[in-house]
Structures are given as structure tokens and as C-alpha cells.
Amino acid sequence: MRRPLRAIAAAGLLAAGTIVAVALGGNASADTQICDQFGSTVIGNKYVVQNNRWGTTATQCINATATGFSITRQDGVSPTNGAPVSYPSIFAGCHYTNCSPGTNMPIQVKSISSAPASISWNYVSGATYDAAYDIWLDPTPKKDGVNQMEIMIWMNRQGTIQPIGSPVGNTTLAGRSWEVWRGSNGQNNVISYVASSPIPSMSFDALEFINDTRNRGAITNDWYLTSIQAGFEPWQGGVGLAVTSFSQDVRTGGTNPSPTPSPTTSPTGNPTPSPTTSTPPPAGTACTVKYTPTSVWNNGYTVDVAITNKGSSTINGWNLTYNLPAGQQVTNSWSATVTQSGSAVSARNVDYNGTLAPGASTTFGYQGTLSGAFTAPSAFALNGVNCAKV
Template sequence: MKRPIRALAAIGLFIAGTATVITVAATPAQADVRICEQYGTTTIQGRYVVQNNRWGSNAEQCINVTDTGFSIVSQQGSAATNGAPLSYPSVYFGCHYTNCSPGTNLPLQVSQISAIPTSINYTYGSGTYNASFDIWLDPTPRRDGVNQMEIMIWFNRQGSIQPIGSSVGTGTVAGRTWDVWRGSNGSNNVISYVAPSPINSWSFNVLDFVNDIRSRGAITNSWYLTSIQGGFEPWNGGVGNGVTSFSTTVNQGTPPTTPPTSPPTTTRPPVTTPPVTTPPPGGGGACRVAYTANSWNNGFTGNVTVTNTSSSTVNGWTLGFSFPSGQQITNSWNATVTQSGSSVTARNVGYNGTIAPGASQSFGFQGTHGGTNGAPTGWTLNGTACSS
């Protein structure tokens, strides 16, 4: 699901799009179908939509669609590698600019999804391209227009291209290690997971990636999954690239009740703090706070770990602190966070209100800053000062 470019500020901006859909066939393909129409589509297996989606150029691109996937058979033109790609030929499940795959249950709220078992097989040809698996989400159940959140999984990349934004470290998702990038293309936010070496075939749970960006503060469980897509973004060449098989199912049900306790590991060094040697005064017990942040442009995520260093169990906690640089929290996880001016209050939620002696609880939040993202100060636990 690719969209028109508004501005190109980063190398290899991968943007989504078109608001026009031309339907070539409304019934499942029984024999190979060749699509050269700029936004031509067809359906396969009575379940998925295959789209040519030549959104970045008017030059000809043709794909050959089989009953299990597609391949690029003709590709004209080229695009500079410091700009956007030519197209996003792909197969998808869900809704793309009002064209929904047959019988799809998307859009569906993340809180109502228990698993998304998915399998895809790629074949690789020549040229400058990425093999991109896209996952789209929005705060509303959109079937048209630009979604606010795009997850890109780069199974392969060839040439001097890179994801939108900047690298924010590495992370392990679905049993694999990825280089994680984060940014915005001007229309939507993007988190990209880049494989260190090409992946030809993989079966995995898409919900693992949805949960990972949720733990990074990019979405909440109230957001909606709108589509799942597998394809290619070519800058030049690309003939021979294809998806030979694609399958996905969005299982409805209650997801696991234990949410992630902290955003995924990154390569950024954590903040280290010395242990408390003298308990602070007051009736709330001794405590220690560790804070780490990942910043980009005018946004950031923060992770807070509060440790009970006293000999008494804390039953129900309220952590207070202040931002020194005008930061503003926009959403949070594992705590109910409110803000008044520079003062912030975080209260436990139902499942993490107890902190035994020597134990810790963690929560996180996403926010904005005006160019300076200083660490919070004045930590207090139930009214008692904490070390930091």
C-alpha cells in the first residue's frame, strides 16, 4: 500500500501510494494474468489481491500473476536512489484505497487479534530494489486514504538504498535480529526492520512486529490493522523479482494478557545508576529509578524502571517526575501517565501494582520535544524521593 510523495528528505524514501484502483479481474485467477495497467489488480485464490501499483512513475511495468503469486516481467525507467522507488507491485490481504480483498476481516482492532500466522516466499532478480513486507495500521478502521503507521520488513535490499529516517539500534523480533530504523515520510510514520542478509522464505507471526512497535510507543491496542502486503520496491531493473507464494490469516480472539514490560533492546547504551546506600526519608520506602530514551527529530520514547530498595513491599505505586525541556508525553504503556505542564505522574495499572523488596516495575511512553530532550528530574515514589 504505497502513497504519493510529498517531500524527499532522506535517502531511499519508501512511501506509499495511489488513490486510484483499476480492477482487471474481479474473480480468482485460473490462469496466468499479465497486468501492465498502472494500478491494475486481480484476485488470486479468492482471498488475496495482487496489484501492479506503479505509483512512482508513468513508465511501463508489467507483472505476471499466477494462482499463488506474481513476478515482474517488464520494468521501464529508473529512479535516483536518494529518492523514492518506482512502484510497489505486491500481493495483499486487507484493504487498500477501498479495494478490500475478498472476505477479509480487516480492519480489525489490535486488541481483538490473537495471532497472524503468515508465510511468504520470494525470488530475486537483478536491479536496485528492496523486498518489502508491509504492515499498515491506523487509529481508525480505515479502508481508504493514508494510514498513520507503516511497518516495513526488509527481506532483502540491493543497491545504495536505505529506509526512511535513521537507525535506532538493533532488535530481536520473531526470533530474528534486525537493524531497526524509524522516521516519517511526511504522510505517515514508518518503522523498518532490515534483515542483515537476504531471506528467501519465512513463516512467522505478524503480530510479533505489531507488538514490537506497540512496545516502542508507536501505537496502542486500540489501533486497527488494515492490511498485510508482500512485494518489491524497485528503483531500477527488478525483472525476475517475485512472490511465489503468500498466505496469512488474522485470528480473532483475546491476545496474551501479559504486555511487554519494556521496549525492545537497542544498541544505545543504557543509563546506569549507583545503588542507594542510604534510604531516602519519608514513608514511601527507598527506591531507585533508571531512565533511558531514544530520540529522533522532535520525538522520543522513554523507558522507566523503578526498583524497590526498601525492606517493605510497595502495594500500589505512583511515580512523579518533571521534564526540564518542555517535553510532552503523547501516549504510554504499562502505566497510566498524566501530565500538567512539566510535572508528570505515572500510576500503576492493574497487573503491576506490587513491587516486592529488591524487585522492579517498568513502563514507557512516547512524546515530543523541541530539539532538546533532557532527562527527567525529581523522581518520587508515593511521595518519597528516589535516587536516579
């Protein structure tokens, strides 16, 4: 599912808009209704509540309270195979030049010692939406415009909607199990952590999710955390949805090390333990490759690549090679080190997915630029052995 930028052209639209009850950046001392497309207000002299109706011209209103907000009107409707209509939310940090009071963001990941968070939600029935905790990061200390990396923590979803991209495995963070999705909306990369059942409230360290994203190769410790947000993405309905309480700090005073990534689990449940050696597979080892485009737009694309060891011997360390069709260039990757010379591509395992037992699979993905129509590679080889394309 592709999704356009949530607050595209927000700065210009804010200047032209009319905000109900408060001015942008005002401090709400009592409940405050906001119906302007990108209207916002400050609560608790620490957080910003924003309407952020970016995907529809239909009316949406929210009520900012002393501790959060609720949706009081939401007339927009969007098909579930497309983008949501808005992202009303509360945030700390900087979003399109709108920075919360006293924030220390943007801040480099390596400077963060912890990021204690607490959230409570009110859910409703009969609507189609997700309740998402959003974490935004960028290679630069950016205070304006779109960031390159979005982490979405889906604590609830109702209706036939799904995150951007495709599932790449499962993980345990903050004492809970999450299904992990990965992809791009054409504007930025997205990693989503999806809860198996609705979470009405949660206290956790947001740094756990940032570190897991880093361990997947999507960011580095030199990247900057720019904002942390909590809110709803409605496709249809949503009146009564509320963030009843929100607390987010970003603490420094130490260094954030780069630990060795722990083993992950593939979407099929097969473990992919950390490798102990880097020996190539025996000659004749069979393999299959499934090459799946997850998003294609006019000048770019994202793909997921699944490798399965079909032989009888364990593979310790792998290198998948193939040629990209003309007009395609890899720009960034995850769960593999992907390099390109001319049309030739080499995708090598990272330290946590290099061992493939007989019958085991692993996945990686990447984003690329595109000139002309998208086509997939026609042939693949794993450690020099031809693989069947499935």
C-alpha cells in the same frame, strides 16, 4: 528518507486507467499480465495482486500467478536518496477500498489471537530494491486512504537504500535478529525491521511484529489491522523479482494481552534493562543529549533524541525537560511519554528504558507540527540537572 504515499489518489486513477488482461477485482485462473498503474486481480479467491506503480510514469508490468506474482517490466528509475518508484505486491485485507475476498480485516488488534504468515521470494542481482512485508494499522477501521501506522519487515535490500527515519535499536522476533528503524514519511509513521542478510523464505506469526510495535508505544490494542502486504520497492531495475508464494491468515478467538515490554538494545549495543526503581539521579549527575531531526517538511517534522548518562551513578527513572521553539507542537511520540504545555516539553521514560547505567544511552522520538523554519531546542535538563547538547 521521505517517501510519498504509495497509492495516492488510487481510487480516482483506477477509474481512469486501462488494465491489461483483467478488470479490477477479477479472479485470475491463469497467469495474468497487469501493466496498468494501479491494476489488480484476485488470485486463489483470497488475495489481491496489485501493480501499484505510484512513483513514476515509466512502464511497469507484473505477471500474476496462481500463488504470487513476478515483475516482467520495470522502466522507472529513482535516485537512492529519494522514494522508490512503486510497490507491486500481494495483499490480504483492504487497500484503498479494494478488499480481498472473505477478509476479516479491518480488525482490532486486541481481537487477534495469531496471524500465521508464510512467504517465499525470488531475488535478482543488478537491481536496487527492497523486499518488504508491510503491515498497516489505523485507530479506525479504515478501508480507504492512508493509515497512520506502517510496519515494514525488510527481508532483503540491494543497493544504497535505507528505511525511513533512523535506527533506534535491535530486537529478536520470529527467531531472527532485526535492526529497528523509526520515522515518518510525512503521511504516516513507519517502524521498519531490517534483516541482516537476505531471507529467501520465512514462516512466522505477523502478530509478533504488531505486538512489538505496540510495546514501543506506536499503537494500542484498540487500533485496527487493515491489511498485510508483501512485495518489492524498486528504485532501479527489478525484472525477475517475484513473490513465489504467499499465505496470510488473521485468527481470532481470544484476546491479545498487553505484556510488559522486554528490555531493548540501543544501536550501540548497550543494554537498557527494565527499571527496578524510580529514584532520581544524585545531584550533579552529568548527561548529554543529541537532538537529531530525521525528517522535516513544510508543516511537520520528526526527531530522534539520544540521552547518555555521563555520570558515575545509575539513573533509575528519567524526565528530560526543554522548551520547543515557537511554532512547534508535539503530536505523537515513541519510546517515551512526551507532553507539552505551551513551549515546555517533558519526556519521561517508559517502563523498559528507564534505567541508565553509567555510560549507557537510550533514545526516543516524536513527530510534531511546524509553523515556520525548523530549529532545535537550545538547552536540556535531565531530572533537573543540565545536560550538554552534542
